[in-house]
Amino acid sequence: MGKRAVVINENDNVATATEVLQKGSIVRMYVGDRTIEISVVGDIAFGHKFAIRDINKGENIVKYGEAIGIAIADIAVGEHTHVHNVKSQRGRGDLYKKSRRSCEE
Amino acid sequence: MKFNGYRRPNGKVGIRNYVLVLPTSICATKVAFDIANKVEGCRAVNNCYGCCQIGNDYQTTFDTLVNTGMNPNVGAVIIVALGCEGLEPHKVFEPLQERGIPVSVLVIQKEGGTVGAIRKGVEIANRYAQDLSEMVKEECDISELTLGMECGGSDTTSGLASNPAVGVASDMLLAGGGTSILSETTEFIGAEHILAKRAVNPTVGQRLIEIVKNCEERAKMQGQDLRGSQPTPGNIEGGLTSIEEKSLGCSHKAGSAPIQDILQYAAIPSGKGLYIMDTPGQDVVSITGMVAGGAQIVVFTTGRGTPTGNPLAPVIKITGNRQTCEKMSDNIDLNVSAIIEGTKTIKEMGESVFQEIVGVANGKKTKAEELGHQEFSIYKTGATY
Secondary structure (H helix, E strand, C coil): CCCCEECCCCCCCEEEECCCECCCCEEEEEECCEEEEEECCCCECCCCEEECCCECCCCEEEECCEEEEEECCCECCCCEECCCCEECCCCEHHHHHHHHHHHHC | CEEEEEECCCCCEECCCEEEEEECCHHHHHHHHHHHHHCCCEEECCCCCCCCCCHHHHHHHHHHHHHHHCCCCEEEEEEEECCCCCCCHHHHHHHHHHCCCCEEEEEHHHCCCHHHHHHHHHHHHHHHHHHHHCCCCEEEEHHHCEEEEEECCCCHHHHHHHHHHHHHHHHHHHHCCCEEEECCHHHHCCCHHHHHCCECCHHHHHHHHHHHHHHHHHHHHCCCEHHHCCCCHHHHHCCCCCHHHHHHHHHHHHCCCCEEEEECCCCCCCCCEEEEECCCCCHHHHHHHHHHCCCCEEEEECCCCCCCCCCCCCEEEEECCHHHHHHCCCCCCEECCHHHHCCCCHHHHHHHHHHHHHHHHCCCCCHHHHCCCCCCCCCCCCCCC
16 A cells, blocks of 8 residues: 655654545555554545644644644644644744733733 | 856856846836837846835845846846936946946936837847847856745645755755755744754854844734734645744755855855845745846746746746646646655656756746746835835
């Protein structure tokens, strides 16, 4: 069976789909030298990410071996991991404005 | 590795041979385009500024115009001014003349207005274009090339396939003694600590961290969430979740070479090797800066597909997304989706990118050139007064 998703760095907790993945399908991929199998919880669009292990709310999402944001909800293995359950930590002027306002108050 | 190019009197090598019609302000831009459109071999650039600018913005517009005139793809320059703008034409004229570039100034207010200026401009353009048409290409070393590297309309295939393939091609060019420029400071946010380790010394590394910090601070000072702009809605549809993820993918364009220095927008590298230019993430503005910095050729990776080009430098479009290659076939020059499909390696496709760069340097037209995509936009950060 071919690999239909890619894990770039062995420290990553998400994989990227290199094909459209139907809900419930079993996807094989390399993590470093190991091969793992994950059953995807929902449909995953081409190029989108899913968790390859359970990720707790507040934990970093790791791709390329680096943090790409934090989980804003618990994410189960196989679950679509994207803007609905991950938020960026950079360039957040909205947070900056709020913290500045609370300092002024 | 060799290619055939146009050797300029100052020793630089062009891969195209244009007369540049250069408006010093927005008031002269229409006349500049009318002149360029009348004479084959001419290119005008779309300057929307050049008057009522101060400080950094004035300097950026000035540097962009002068250094665009110095791009080796330009064989002669006609400066078109209204006559009363803040960016005075003689200041643009002098550095170009000092570099040995054939250059003339045309002032609309001294030529009877639009019609008179176009008439005189066409006469000059005709003479310059005819002179340039006599140039014969000669064999040049690949080390003469400066490559601009851009990504736009990214999706997750950009970081997985097209950007790493460009990284391989950039490393090959640098191994041959050439120069590459990586840009788009916004798209270093989240990857700056990795790139900074590749700086030739800690000072350059620190400067990289600083330009990213300044970019992020500008967004913060506006009280805005950068997510309103980065990633873009198309990036998100393509699977990119955050600016950090986008940046980590973008930085793969830089291959594995050490970073020699950090360039201001539109600045010309002082040596060979890999440079970083401080530009915004907006593609056209970024490419305009790199071409002003001397890039004769640009590689542009895209996940979603984008049509834009440049007036002076050929722009090669590369995608790692097969669907995009099919849906945007008018605009894509090279498909590296075999990396995603597992039938070709990043190294193999990187070699194809390099071959395409050499082919285009030798004269092969890119799709953006064939279709007349000549977008040009100067960076601006402050108010106009």
